[in-house]
Amino acid sequence: MAELRIGVVGIGQRAPLAVPANRPGTARVVSCADPDPYALATARELFGPEAALHRDHRDMLADSLDAVFVLTPDFVHTEPVRFFLAAGVAVFVEKPLAITVADCDAVLAEAARTGTRLYVGHNLRHLPVLRRMRALIEQGAIGTVRSVWCRHFVGHGGDFYFKDWHAERARTTGLLLQKGAHDLDAMHWLASGYSRTVVALGGLTVYGDNPHRREGAATAAGRRMPDWFDADAWPPAALRDLNPVIDVEDLSMMLSRLDNGVFTSYQQCHYTPDYWRNYTVIGDEGRLENFGDGLSGEEATVKVWNKRRSGYRPDADLTVTFPADPPEPGNAEHPGSGADTEEGVAAEDGDGGHGGADAALVAEFLRFAAQGGPTETSPVAAREAVAAGVAATASLRAGGVPVPVEPPDPEIVRYFAAHQAR
Structure with a gap:
């Protein structure tokens, strides 16, 4: 097949995600768009002079595109996504799909109306740790799943989410959606269901009291997060140059009941000293949990307790290890520990960003754009994650009242099941 001609809309923090799309003989980035001159200069650095x-x-x-990456800020996803879908150009849109359920539904409806391929970048579905957890669940290692818990320690939250547009409700709805959509989709995936009733509590507990706000525009024009990130700033009160507007919560706790009877719990904190995700899945015949997630290249493990009752046993009944430095493709051997051990799993398509998940994500999109077929990510699931985040945010801001999550249009669900469901 001829090389895919790829476009990139939005040359911001996630623009490097599209760099692996430059695969001679497979795909090439030929066009970029961004209203910011600084961003266009960055595009030259990332994608070359041509x-x-x-x-x-x-x-x-005018550049005869086959596919496009929409990597704009979340609050301006919808218009370019719908524009390219209407033009028949396959679309990759960064997660979250949008910041309102109405915009998500409009995007899904446009994809169904036009028949154009739509792909949402939920990279955690390609994260080796989570893929192995899902495989163990499917193999019956813990029986029938009854509950999924996630604790997200967002150690760099101050730099990542409180120094630019992420800090504003008008541009994110809230971090239970913007940041939480990643984990909500992962929990839905592990549980094989979608949230239908949610309750949440939380607040702006630390960064709202920080007086060191940036003066002038409410967005950091001409700058990107690496320009202001300071790993040595500690404690959180030491952060400087925060966004002038901060009205999203920095601590959130959410409970949900899924459509298949599974219960979930999600906690998100943006000022912990450590940065990682911990997922615990409890079944009626065992429990599994990850220690470290491999997103930053560190060693991670998944442990399963399923053979007998006991006090805490750090050795567990099964331990799956993921090496800190992934081995070369085709050589995934790495010793584990515990009563029973499986070999560590290298990231598919090499290591790359987010523990190899980004490279696998791009590879799947390029295949999908060229050939169609089933995908690990799901536009319907992406919409369900946003809907759960929106409902949880409403519950949190109403003092924890239960809020229902409206399901998507059944016709839309059937369309994507017929054209894209794995």
Whole structure:
């Protein structure tokens, strides 16, 4: 097949995600768009001198694109996604799909109406640790899943989410959606169900009291997160140059009941000293849990307790290890520990960002854009994650009242099941 001609809309923090799409003989980034001159200069660095540069994404159609990455800030996803779907250009849109359920539904409806391929970048579905946890669940290692818990320690939350547009409700709805959509989708995936009733509590407990706000515009024009990230700033009160507007919560706790009877619990804190995700899945015949998630290249393990009752046993009944430095593809051997041990799993398609998940994500999108077929990620599931985050945010801001999560249009669900369900 001829090389796919790829476009990139939004040259911000996630733009490097599209770099692996430059695969000679398979795909090539030929066009980029961003209204910010600083961003266009960055596009030159990332994608080379031959890529066409535009201030308006609508001008990119002149470059005869086959597929496009929409990597804009979340609150401006919807218009370019719908524009390219209507033009018949396959779309990769970064998660979360949108910041409102109405916008998610409009995007899904456009994809169904036009028949254009839509892919949402929920990279955690390609994270080796989570993939192995799901495989163990499917193999019956813990019986029938009854509950999924996730604790997200967002150790760099101050730098990542409180120094630019992420800090504003008008641009995110809230971090239970913007940041939480990643984990909500992962929990839905592990539980094989979707949230239908949620309750939540939380608040702006630390960063709201920090007086060291940036003066001037409410967005950091001409700058990207690496320009202001300071890993040595501790405690959180030591952070400087925060966004002028901060009205999202930095601590959130959410409970949900899924449509298949599974119960979930999600906690998110943006000022812990450590940064990782801990998932615990409890079945009626065992429990599994990860220690470390491999997202930053560190060693991680998944432990399963399923053979007998006891006090805490750090050795567990099964331990799966993931090496800190993934082995070369085709050589995934790495010794584990515990009563029974499986070999560690290297990231698919090499290591890359997010523990190899980003590279696998891009590879799947390129295959999907060229050939169609089933995908690990799901536009319907992406919409369900946003809907759960929206409902949880409403519950939190109403003092913890239960809020129902409305399911998507059954016709839309059937469309994607017929065209994209794995």
